[in-house]
Amino acid sequence: MLEQAYTCIKLERDEQNPWVLHLTLDRPQSRNAMSLAMVGELSHVLDALQTDLSVRAVIIRGEGGHFCAGGDIKDMANARAAAAKSDSDPYFELNKQFGELILKMNHIPQVVITVLEGAVLGGGFGLACVSDVAIATDTAKFGLPETSLGIPPAQIAPFVVKRIGLTQTRRLALLGERFGGEESVKLGISHFFAKDDAELEVLLGRTLDQIKSCAPQANAVTKQLILKAAEHEASELIDEAAKAFSTSVQGQEGVAGTMAFIQKKPAPWNV
Numbered sequence: 001m002l003e004q005a006y007t008c009i010k011l012e013r014d015e016q017n018p019w020v021l022h023l024t025l026d027r028p029q030s031r032n033a034m035s036l037a038m039v040g041e042l043s044h045v046l047d048a049l050q051t052d053l054s055v056r057a058v059i060i061r062g063e064g065g066h067f068c069a070g071g072d073i074k075d076m077a078n079a080r081a082a083a084a085k086s087d088s089d090p091y092f093e094l095n096k097q098f099g100e101l102i103l104k105m106n107h108i109p110q111v112v113i114t115v116l117e118g119a120v121l122g123g124g125f126g127l128a129c130v131s132d133v134a135i136a137t138d139t140a141k142f143g144l145p146e147t148s149l150g151i152p153p154a155q156i157a158p159f160v161v162k163r164i165g166l167t168q169t170r171r172l173a174l175l176g177e178r179f180g181g182e183e184s185v186k187l188g189i190s191h192f193f194a195k196d197d198a199e200l201e202v203l204l205g206r207t208l209d210q211i212k213s214c215a216p217q218a219n220a221v222t223k224q225l226i227l228k229a230a231e232h233e234a235s236e237l238i239d240e241a242a243k244a245f246s247t248s249v250q251g252q253e254g255v256a257g258t259m260a261f262i263q264k265k266p267a268p269w270n271v
Contacts, residue, residue: 008038010063011045017208019056019216021049021110028064031119035072036094039101046104053109056216057208060127061115065139070122070146071098098123099155106130106159107227109220111211115200116140116181116190126156128189129163132223135203136181136190143178162230164188213270215253 008027014020023045025032049055062068075094105112105127114131120142128134128142136142144160146153153160153173161169164187171177184190194200211219221244228237248254253269260267 006041008035009041009045017057017212019054019212020208021055021058023058023060025060025062025068028062028066030072031066031069032062032064032124033069033072034098034123036075036097038072039097043097043101043104046101046108049108049110050104053216053220055110056219057111057113057211058108059113059115059204060131062117062124064118066118067114067116067120067140068124068127069119070124095154102126102130102155102159107224109216109223111219111223113204113207115204116142116184120184121145122153123156125189126153126159128184129156129159133192133207134184134190135192135194135200135207136184137194137200138181138196140181140184140190141178142180142184142189143176144173145176145178147174148176213267215257215267215269217251217253218248218257221248 006026008025010022010024010026012022012024014022023042025034025038027033027035027038049058076091078090102123111133112131113133113135114128116128116134116136117139118141120128120136120140122143122145125142125144144153144156157169157173160173164172168187179187181190181193185193192203194203225237225241225244228240249258257267
């Protein structure tokens with residue numbers, strides 16, 4: 001499913017690490033703004049990744065020096081034209097589809113790494129907030145410009161709040177403030193700042209080395225437990241966490257990992 005041709009994104013397996021998928025947003029003429037077509041293609045890829053643990057990490061970046069400038073204004077214009085001819089609500093459907101996409105990206109079992117360059121605005125800001133590891137560059141310009149356009153950051157607001165907290169989200173969203181990569185690390189949006197391409201490659205390499213040392217199924221289970229922990233009290237997850245641990249420790253990865261530790265050998269997923 002991942003081998004099919006796309007028009008708004010590019011997919012490529014890493015030559016050195018075939019368990020790494022490079023996903024590039026490929027609409028450079030619009031600073032990789034998200035069209036409905038791009039949302040559809042991304043959704044198709046995310047559906048395939050849900051059951052494909054041969055991919056352990058997904059690196060997302062944008063073509064042409066920009067990550068993503070948000071939603072495509074042309075789609076809003078098309079929705080306006082459609083609304084005039086129909087009793088349905090195309091604006092609702094347009095926004096809902098993006099919300100479903102960002103929810104899917106938040107829950108895929110792979111480790112999601114975003115490389116944040118140039119425009120990281122609106123929906124692109126939201127994508128950064130559901131990545132597991134975010135690396136900002138010296139060219140990155142972050143912002144939530146929606147209110148300056150007369151609209152709310154509707155679907156991304158919950159994810160931004162969870163990423164950086166209520167008070168900072170209120171300030172950024174209600175002022176439409178713009179800021180750079182170093183500030184994004186201070187706020188907790190990004191985890192690392194790369195001052196140049198060389199440092200970016202070092203950070204990416206180090207991150208992939210660390211992912212390689214972790215078992216893919218264990219990472220997938222851990223990610224889902226962490227996401228649930230953000231929504232529930234710890235007491236509500238005791239049984240589920242214990243079951244996950246028991247299943248894992250008796251499973252193929254748990255047996256192989258503990259045996260490798262005892263024998264002082266690399267685990268089978270780290271070779």
